[in-house]
Amino acid sequence: MRVIIVGAGQVGSSIAADLDSTHEVVIVDCDPERVDELNYSLDVLAIHGDGTSVDTLQEAGIERADMVIASTDDDETNIVVCATAKAVSSAFTIARVKNTEYLRTWQHSEKAFGIDFMVCTNLLAAESIVRVVGLPAARDVDPFAGGQVQMAEFEVEDESPVANQTVSEADRFDSLTFAAILREGAVTIPRGDTVIRPGDRVVVIGSPQSVQGFATTLSPDESAGTAEEVVIVGGSEIGYHVARLLEERGFKPRLLEQDPDRARELAEQLPGTIVMESDATDIDFLEREYIGDADMLVSALDSDEKNLLVSLLAARLGVERTVAVIDTTPYVDLFEAVGVDVGVSPREVVAEEITRFTREGGAENVALIESDKAEVLEIEVDENSTLAGKPIRESVAALPEGVVIGAITRRREFITPRGNTVIEPGDHVVVFVDGSVVGDVAPKL
Amino acid sequence: MKLRVDYKASLRLVGTVLKYLAVPLCFPLVVALYYGESVLPFVLTMAVTVLVGMGLERLAEEPDIGAREGFLMVATTWFAVTLVGAIPFLIEAHGVPFVAPAVHPESTLGNPANALFETMSGFTTTGATVLGDISFETHTRSIMMWRQLTQWLGGMGIVVLAVAILPELSVGGAQLMDAEAPGPGIEKLTPRIAETARALWGAYLGLTVLEIVLLYGLHVTGNAPNMDVYNAIAHGLTTMPTGGFSPEARSIEAFSAAAQWVIIPFMIAAGTNFALFWHVLTGEPKRLFRDTEFKSYLGIIGVISAILAAVLFVGDGLVSVAPVGETYDQFYLETVRTAIIGNVEPSLRQSLFQVVSIITTTGYASTDFNAWSSTAQYVLLFAMFIGGSAGSTGGAIKIVRWYVILKSLRRELFTTAHPEAIRPVRLAGRAVDERAIRGIYAFTLLYLVMFFISTGLLHLDAARIDLNLSVLESMSAVAATLGNVGPGFGVVGPMGSYLDFSNSSKLYMVLLMWMGRLEILPVFVLFTPEYWRR
Numbered sequence: 001m002r003v004i005i006v007g008a009g010q011v012g013s014s015i016a017a018d019l020d021s022t023h024e025v026v027i028v029d030c031d032p033e034r035v036d037e038l039n040y041s042l043d044v045l046a047i048h049g050d051g052t053s054v055d056t057l058q059e060a061g062i063e064r065a066d067m068v069i070a071s072t073d074d075d076e077t078n079i080v081v082c083a084t085a086k087a088v089s090s091a092f093t094i095a096r097v098k099n100t101e102y103l104r105t106w107q108h109s110e111k112a113f114g115i116d117f118m119v120c121t122n123l124l125a126a127e128s129i130v131r132v133v134g135l136p137a138a139r140d141v142d143p144f145a146g147g148q149v150q151m152a153e154f155e156v157e158d159e160s161p162v163a164n165q166t167v168s169e170a171d172r173f174d175s176l177t178f179a180a181i182l183r184e185g186a187v188t189i190p191r192g193d194t195v196i197r198p199g200d201r202v203v204v205i206g207s208p209q210s211v212q213g214f215a216t217t218l219s220p221d222e223s224a225g226t227a228e229e230v231v232i233v234g235g236s237e238i239g240y241h242v243a244r245l246l247e248e249r250g251f252k253p254r255l256l257e258q259d260p261d262r263a264r265e266l267a268e269q270l271p272g273t274i275v276m277e278s279d280a281t282d283i284d285f286l287e288r289e290y291i292g293d294a295d296m297l298v299s300a301l302d303s304d305e306k307n308l309l310v311s312l313l314a315a316r317l318g319v320e321r322t323v324a325v326i327d328t329t330p331y332v333d334l335f336e337a338v339g340v341d342v343g344v345s346p347r348e349v350v351a352e353e354i355t356r357f358t359r360e361g362g363a364e365n366v367a368l369i370e371s372d373k374a375e376v377l378e379i380e381v382d383e384n385s386t387l388a389g390k391p392i393r394e395s396v397a398a399l400p401e402g403v404v405i406g407a408i409t410r411r412r413e414f415i416t417p418r419g420n421t422v423i424e425p426g427d428h429v430v431v432f433v434d435g436s437v438v439g440d441v442a443p444k445l
Numbered sequence: 446m447k448l449r450v451d452y453k454a455s456l457r458l459v460g461t462v463l464k465y466l467a468v469p470l471c472f473p474l475v476v477a478l479y480y481g482e483s484v485l486p487f488v489l490t491m492a493v494t495v496l497v498g499m500g501l502e503r504l505a506e507e508p509d510i511g512a513r514e515g516f517l518m519v520a521t522t523w524f525a526v527t528l529v530g531a532i533p534f535l536i537e538a539h540g541v542p543f544v545a546p547a548v549h550p551e552s553t554l555g556n557p558a559n560a561l562f563e564t565m566s567g568f569t570t571t572g573a574t575v576l577g578d579i580s581f582e583t584h585t586r587s588i589m590m591w592r593q594l595t596q597w598l599g600g601m602g603i604v605v606l607a608v609a610i611l612p613e614l615s616v617g618g619a620q621l622m623d624a625e626a627p628g629p630g631i632e633k634l635t636p637r638i639a640e641t642a643r644a645l646w647g648a649y650l651g652l653t654v655l656e657i658v659l660l661y662g663l664h665v666t667g668n669a670p671n672m673d674v675y676n677a678i679a680h681g682l683t684t685m686p687t688g689g690f691s692p693e694a695r696s697i698e699a700f701s702a703a704a705q706w707v708i709i710p711f712m713i714a715a716g717t718n719f720a721l722f723w724h725v726l727t728g729e730p731k732r733l734f735r736d737t738e739f740k741s742y743l744g745i746i747g748v749i750s751a752i753l754a755a756v757l758f759v760g761d762g763l764v765s766v767a768p769v770g771e772t773y774d775q776f777y778l779e780t781v782r783t784a785i786i787g788n789v790e791p792s793l794r795q796s797l798f799q800v801v802s803i804i805t806t807t808g809y810a811s812t813d814f815n816a817w818s819s820t821a822q823y824v825l826l827f828a829m830f831i832g833g834s835a836g837s838t839g840g841a842i843k844i845v846r847w848y849v850i851l852k853s854l855r856r857e858l859f860t861t862a863h864p865e866a867i868r869p870v871r872l873a874g875r876a877v878d879e880r881a882i883r884g885i886y887a888f889t890l891l892y893l894v895m896f897f898i899s900t901g902l903l904h905l906d907a908a909r910i911d912l913n914l915s916v917l918e919s920m921s922a923v924a925a926t927l928g929n930v931g932p933g934f935g936v937v938g939p940m941g942s943y944l945d946f947s948n949s950s951k952l953y954m955v956l957l958m959w960m961g962r963l964e965i966l967p968v969f970v971l972f973t974p975e976y977w978r979r
Binding site for chain 1: 863866
């Protein structure tokens with residue numbers, strides 16, 4: 001498949017890097033140095049030019065392209081790129097936008113602006129933040145099979161009850177599968193006798209209740225469920241959407257915003273949120289409002305450094321968990337290392353969303369673990385699948401190492417996969433696949 | 446923005462309105478012809494309105510109305526129509542020198558202060574009366590019909606009517622309606638203000654006709670013996686504007702329970718925001734029950750009526766012996782007691798009727814609530830301050846204002862504990878502008894200040910002429926005129942009148958009614974130097 005990516009920023013390059021091994025990727029950017037750099041670092045064709053001009057798109061081979069991804073930092077540019085591409089070709093167009101108004105307009109027809117698929121950075125980031133609310137210690141949560149199945153990544157702390165237990169000891173839930181353990185950057189597929197060490201990250205797949213239960217087992221002291229007290233710092237678009245989504249789930253979050261006009265505007269738009277006009281680094285204020293008692297603090301200010309500062313301050317005051325929005329993707333690991341519990345990079349989230357959309361094969365839904373070290377795929381099993389019609393024990397033996405059947409849903413009913421479970425065509429299966437064998441495995445499923 | 450108030454433009458428009466006042470005057474004229482009564486009071490008044498109107502119209506060529514001209518025009522219009530509207534009453538009592546003798550020289554409206562009071566009470570839909578004798582013996586049917594018609598004209602607003610039908614008011618009409626319409630702000634229903642005004646008047650006219658038909662229908666089917674055509678029209682014309690002028694001395698007590706039950710929902714409708722009816726008719730009926738004010742309005746009526754009904758049912762709400770100083774017919778009191786105590790329908794009907802009548806500021810009475818205990822009366826006095834909905838024909842402070850005040854007070858409590866919190870006051874989910882909240886506070890405070898000062902003044906003036914008033918009576922007289930409710934308690938009760946007050950008190954109450962109808966601020970602003978300076 002020939003894919004043209006317009007905009008070689010963090011999002012564009014990240015998508016290009018994910019796709020370059022399996023697709024023919026052309027990337028367009030108006031910064032000549034960036035173009036040069038990409039030509040050397042990735043196996044892609046980088047072209048210098050303006051992605052909104054037909055000439056540039058033709059140079060990139062628009063007439064042969066199957067897909068155009070507009071991923072510059074500017075919403076209007078991305079929309080024009082897609083509209084232009086639609087005008088001169090029949091390529092599938094994907095646009096990244098920040099403004100949710102464009103998304104709402106697009107959702108009215110799902111064709112507006114000549115865009116076939118639109119991803120909204122701010123909304124996606126907010127959604128991924130809201131997903132970890134209610135699951136203590138979770139670093140990443142992705143829903144599968146229409147919410148029947150959840151994949152969650154947890155960090156095991158030193159004092160966690162499951163630390164130094166074997167997987168079979170830790171697994172106290174019927175409908176939960178341990179898909180992987182991430183240790184020092186490597187992915188291990190656990191067996192019953194694998195010991196979970198402090199500092200490991202475990203990836204589990206199961207029903208939402210069992211994932212919730214496991215989260216509670218991991219950190220019994222932290223409150224779980226809907227009683228959570230959430231503080232959002234910064235009334236950016238992301239902060240606003242986090243508050244709005246939490247309101248929809250019945251939370252009553254508190255939102256701190258320094259700018260009086262923006263605070264008033266947010267207070268008018270968010271009836272279920274207590275908006276406060278204050279500097280989030282004002283310690284007197286934080287103490288007076290007992291911010292330290294919050295279960296979770298989401299820092300969504302417009303600077304990474306401020307978010308780090310606010311998160312550290314909050315953790316010091318006693319907030320159980322801190323989530324920070326981090327614009328510069330490479331900072332995510334660093335910030336998580338120095339004390340931010342969960343770092344969310346809007347660019348990474350968007351790149352992931354676009355990548356998962358462009359994946360070849362019958363996958364309905366994809367989640368990426370540690371960028372590309374592993375993937376969790378949701379597939380609808382058909383007759384030709386290796387999995388169809390035989391017990392899991394047999395089908396797994398036929399597949400390479402590094403594949404775990406995480407969960408099965410049949411007619412929206414959750415089925416716990418065990419060795420002798422037989423998968424039928426039409427079932428939805430959530431599979432964990434090690435990054436190194438994805439190319440091999442995906443076509444067989 | 447203009448540098449100075451263009452009072453000529455304002456007066457010119459007042460003139461236009463006055464000129465067209467000749468048209469509604471045709472209605473009592475027709476009534477006079479039908480009953481063979483003198484047409485002079487109306488013909489002469491029509492001549493005056495047309496002459497004065499045309500004279501004022503010569504003041505300015507093309508009036509350009511701004512916010513300040515709007516205030517002046519609206520305030521002056523109400524005064525001008527009152528002055529002219531009093532003429533028929535005076536002619537009836539005095540006749541015209543060399544032309545015609547007095548029709549009914551015994552009419553108390555021969556006193557100019559009384560005539561002015563009665564007319565202002567009519568146009569402002571207050572319903573407070575100074576008629577010594579409400580009967581067709583002392584007044585012609587046509588003059589009584591004029592009295593009822595003033596209320597109907599004043600209900601939805603003379604200025605709104607003018608905006609609806611006069612093309613020269615298409616620009617600036619919004620300002621005029623804003624200055625006149627009850628409640629904070631107006632809701633534009635259509636892009637053109639004249640169409641909005643027409644929609645409101647259309648709903649008003651439609652409901653009036655419906656009520657007349659239903660009332661007369663009851664009469665025809667034998668369920669309301671006294672409700673003949675004249676009475677059906679008279680009560681239709683005075684229910685929908687929440688006016689309360691009944692041609693019957695016993696008010697609605699003169700009619701059957703069935704007629705009373707029919708009038709109740711129409712009073713409730715009159716106290717509802719008319720914009721809601723427009724939404725209902727244009728295919729959004731759900732908006733009616735989504736409206737916070739409407740829901741609170743029904744809730745308040747329900748709760749207060751239920752309490753009063755219970756009190757009446759067990760007998761605690763009724764006096765058994767007339768209070769000291771009252772000349773009550775002991776037989777009447779006994780009749781009322783036996784009719785209500787222990788009977789569900791009468792206690793429910795009487796409490797609901799009075800509560801609805803007072804809250805919507807209609808001022809009808811289905812019983813003489815002077816015969817109620819003081820506890821029950823204080824509940825009604827309290828209800829006089831609630832008022833109807835914004836955008837209704839009802840007076841007083843209005844539910845939406847109380848709602849916003851209560852919510853903003855709750856916000857105050859919250860922000861005391863959390864000083865940094867930003868909490869908009871929400872009305873049906875939408876945030877209320879802080880300036881609007883300030884306006885509501887200013888209005889309510891001014892209303893209460895006016896209430897207390899006026900109570901004091903009225904009480905003193907009554908003492909001066911040896912009119913023995915209780916504090917409750919003085920308070921109720923002010924609350925009833927300032928809130929455009931009509932009847933109060935005691936001497937000014939539903940079967941009594943304001944006749945005993947001195948002329949100066951009556952003229953003062955004319956001012957109160959005028960202020961109450963225009964919601965105080967537009968009147969006060971006329972008396973500030975800032976208004977007249979640039």
